[in-house]
Amino acid sequence: MADSSLVLPPSSLRLTADRGALAANWVALDAVSGGAKAGAAVKADCYGLGIDACVPVLRDAGCETFFVAHWSEVAAVSAHVPPAQVAVLHGVLNEAECAYARATGAVPVINSLEQAALWQAGGGGPCHLMIDTGINRLGIAPSDANQEIISSLDIDILMSHLASADEDSPMNPRQLDAFRAARGTIAHRRASLANSAGIALGKDYAFDLTRPGIALYGGVPRGELSDMIRPVAQVEAAILQTRTLEAGESVGYNGTFTASTSMKVGTVSVGYADGFLRMRGPGNACFHNGRRLPILGKVSMDMVVVDLAAAPDLAAGDWLTVPWDINAAAPQNGLSAYEMLTSIGKRLRCN
Numbered sequence: 001m002a003d004s005s006l007v008l009p010p011s012s013l014r015l016t017a018d019r020g021a022l023a024a025n026w027v028a029l030d031a032v033s034g035g036a037k038a039g040a041a042v043k044a045d046c047y048g049l050g051i052d053a054c055v056p057v058l059r060d061a062g063c064e065t066f067f068v069a070h071w072s073e074v075a076a077v078s079a080h081v082p083p084a085q086v087a088v089l090h091g092v093l094n095e096a097e098c099a100y101a102r103a104t105g106a107v108p109v110i111n112s113l114e115q116a117a118l119w120q121a122g123g124g125g126p127c128h129l130m131i132d133t134g135i136n137r138l139g140i141a142p143s144d145a146n147q148e149i150i151s152s153l154d155i156d157i158l159m160s161h162l163a164s165a166d167e168d169s170p171m172n173p174r175q176l177d178a179f180r181a182a183r184g185t186i187a188h189r190r191a192s193l194a195n196s197a198g199i200a201l202g203k204d205y206a207f208d209l210t211r212p213g214i215a216l217y218g219g220v221p222r223g224e225l226s227d228m229i230r231p232v233a234q235v236e237a238a239i240l241q242t243r244t245l246e247a248g249e250s251v252g253y254n255g256t257f258t259a260s261t262s263m264k265v266g267t268v269s270v271g272y273a274d275g276f277l278r279m280r281g282p283g284n285a286c287f288h289n290g291r292r293l294p295i296l297g298k299v300s301m302d303m304v305v306v307d308l309a310a311a312p313d314l315a316a317g318d319w320l321t322v323p324w325d326i327n328a329a330a331p332q333n334g335l336s337a338y339e340m341l342t343s344i345g346k347r348l349r350c351n
């Protein structure tokens, strides 16, 4: 048994979600949604930033509709908001999920005729409906809109999802037209099409409710949003140890960096298990008050080593900023801004 009087010392690694920036991002996206109200995609633990850190901020900013993917995500979100405000994008696959939906009060997004039948067989009740207008992932075909089982549903949000809203693609107006047509044939209370990038496509795409995700958390999927979106995630890690390499000594697994002269280096408490993936090592650097400290050798599971030439005064316990600018850094690393956030490891998440 753990001793309950034990107090966990502060971690040598921390993620700070700038709550003011998160709230401001939601308010800005709600405002540019025009007459529509913004909801929030909070799936994948708020894109890696932490449900407990982010959902109360979004709720207090005015958000009233929260999207998750899995039933396993419902309880954590419902700890902060009424379960009826939680929509589950994967819908219901079996009776166990229908029963869980009814017990919790979270609302399934029905994605197929089979899901519609399953939901109605279990007693029905309010649900949302996804209609596929071209992404070919989840959702009923527009040609199935007039099926009896669909007409029998009690649909709150009728939604569709844009495949290429981050580009100026002819697919956007095509999907818009298909969604408009579907709206005319399916009874519903609210209509919703736009994700973050879709909001930037203009008011035609906003309908009654928008569903921003990445932009809430600091991602800028389209240039139109760049002036209004503030960065949210900041990662810092402590130096665990400093040492001096002599010329010819190498650093880390497989010794991929070799010192050409005597140099002071620091071992830093962040690694690929935290989401600082190996591909993010080469050419990258940590920072201390603007001083650039290049990463040397391979990223380990729990550590990286940096060159302290620009900051020889630093010692064990000093904090460094770990580069996590999702808009600038993501393309350099061959990762999307989405992946930069959702790869954040469990021990680094905010709470």
Ligand SMILES: *Cc1c(COP(=O)(O)O)cnc(C)c1O
Residues within 6 Å of the ligand: 041, 043, 089, 161, 194, 195, 196, 197, 211, 212, 213, 214, 215
């Ligand atoms: C994830 C998701 C969103 C949010 O998308 P972003 O590009 O992160 O804004 C909206 N709608 C659906 C259906 C999603 O799966």
